[in-house]
Amino acid sequence: MGKLITAEFRKTLTTKSWWGLMIPAVIFAFGFALGWGAFANEVGDVLDSDQTQRIADALGISTGNLPMGLLAIGHGINIGLTFPVIFGVFALAGEYSKKTITTTFLTAPNRVSVLSAKMVTYTIWGAVYGLVVAGAASLGIACTVDSERLPTSGQWLAVVGAAVLAGILATLFGIGVGAVWNSVVGSVITLTIYLLVVENVLVLLFYGLWRIDWLGGILPNGTMNGIVGAIGAQAFGAAGVKVPGLDDEAKWTLQYVAGAPGAFSWWASALIFLAWTAVFFVGGWASNQRRDIT
Amino acid sequence: MQNDGSGRILVQNLSKTFGPVAAVQNLSFAVEPGSVTGFLGPNGAGKTTTLRMLLGLVTPTAGTATISGLPYHHLGSPARIVGAVLENEGFHPKRTARNHLRVYASAIGVPDQRADEVLGLVGLSGAANRKPGEFSLGMRQRLALATALLGNPQVLVLDEPANGLDPEGILWLRNFLRAYAREGRTVLVSSHLLSEVEQTIDQVVIISHGMTRYYGSLDQLRASQQTRVLIQAADPNALVKALQEGGYTQVEPTPDGRVAVLGATRQQIGDLVAKSGLAVYGMEEDRADLERLFFQLTNGAYTGAPQYVQQQPPSPPGGWGPPPPGYGPPQQQYQVPPGYQQPGPQQGWGGQR
Secondary structure, three states, X not given: OHHHHHHHHHXXXXXXXXXXXHHHHHHHHHHHHHHHHHHHHOHHHOOOHHHHHHHHHHHOOOHHHOOHHHHHHHXXXXXXXXXXXXXXXXXXXXXXXXOOHHHXXXXXXXXXXXXXXXXXXXXXXXXXXXXXXXXXXXXXXXXXXXXXXXXXXXXXXXXXXXXXXXXXXXXXXXXXXXXXXXXXXXXXXXXXXXXXXXXXXXXXXXXXXXXXXXXXXXXHHHHHHHHHHHHHHHHOOOOOOOOOOOOHHHHHHHHHHOOOOOXXXXXXXXXXXXXXXXXXXXXXXXXXXXOOOX | OOOXXXXXXXXXXXXXXXXXXXXXEEEEEEEOOOOEEEEEOOOOOOHHHHHHHHXXXXXXXXXXEEEOOEOHHHOOOHHHOEEEEOOOOOOOOOOOHHHHHHHXXXXXXXXXXXXXXXXXXXXXXXXXOOOHHHOOHHHHHHHHHHHHHOOOOOEXXXXXXXXXXXXXXXXXXXXXXXXXXXXXXXXXEEEOOHHHHOOOOOXXXXXXXXXXXXXEEHHHHHHOOOEEEEEEEOOHHHHHHHHHHOOOOOEEEOOOOOEEEEOOOHHHHHHHHHHHOOOEEEEEEEEOOHHHHHHHHHHHHHHOOOOOOOOOOOOOOOOOOOOOOOOOOOHHHHOOOOOOOOOOOOOOOOOOO
């Protein structure tokens, strides 16, 4: 097993995709954190002063010190996590498209060991992506958010931890989708459009038309984003905790600004996204065991 | 089940159906160590599917394929026992040859320097840091062979390895495979052209339409063929008459006006001609080449003729016997052009082994 993990690491390190995808991940995470940081810094204006006061009271801090940076860092991390998903797609679907899967299966004791080795290898890669993306987003908010509105070190560590977890799950999710569909191009294009556009439109539409606020809390992109985003939302009493008097609209707006509309809590998001990952990963695993390599 | 260490390949009643298509039907043969076995059949005969079933890449619908007594994925560390060169062998176009080999060296568990060793073995040392995306087809075949050799396997399985190789490369491959088999290892090599591997192989499995047509030694197949004598006579009709009187009944004209006599030697005909006093301008002995026999064995699949299956022990049909129903022999193809003196009974582009 150790031999196959070494082989998997060599596969990823001897081609460009690991850094080819990490560069945009860093740029997007930094850029979005920067932009949303500037916006979140001013988001107090979006909430009426009465509600801001209620939140601040509930949290026991003064209104000027709300950790607005937390909302923005989540957004930066979320956009950055799109790239480990794509990286994951290459793990197996990429081997099929380049037909290296033949040699990979021929040089391994069996297919289960290949997939297990990939799972371990890409778990580590997912963690690396999570860390790097969290770092880039941290830098982004540090540039635009007032220092008293930056997250506390405890909050920041929680966000980084959540980003690592989300990075791992995002990568495995990508492997699963790629393994089920068995097409790099199809999976990458569909996932990118779905994660960045389709689901956001769905969530906004359902909320805007029918006030359905939980949709983002159960769909793949929403739950993936919710792992980190809900920490920010929670800091504002908008997820996982109850702040008396905070109306639903303001709560959803805060969640949305944090990049986690509809998220129940960070751990609920993690569990639901884990379920999505498992569905695709197990599906991909099963179809791979049987697939004829012709 | 245990690996018996023999390196013997055993295919028993193997079948594979892809949807409505029966790619392989009830195929059985064995490949013994110490020999090079040709696995022959026209394109689409089921060769690749059979090899992929042997290598655990395709799941058989029925039957078994084992190496040293075990299915591929029960061999433990299969790449140390079996090396495979398959068609469309995949390389990441941007991963250098050396890195490609190092990836799989670590998967197999052999030291990294083995990558450079096998590059040297196949003559690609100079291209170690180049990417397969820039390689010629022949270089990619060599890299595929290098990958197969990483685990120093006892068994080599090659699917159409000569594709893309230049004549020099084919000669090199031939010598390499023969030397490999001489060490007591097993070599199975597929091809759709008998002439391509004729000089390389000892044993042959001929399949067509997913079924075994012949299985046995190449020498036996060769020995089964009748010779014929081609005579250019001043008066062919008189010659035919003389031949028939002399007891040679299998006489037929050739398109270029010569007379072909089956089942006779040049000496016998020479004596007869001298006795009859007929003028003869030229005479030569012609042995049907294996390619024609191969064509006869495999062509039923494409004429819709009733299939005849050769089961072991092999008893191949006489090369010049009556053709199977539906078989229209392309006479021209086997005709020696006028004025061309055929030097010997065996004509192969690769020279004698």
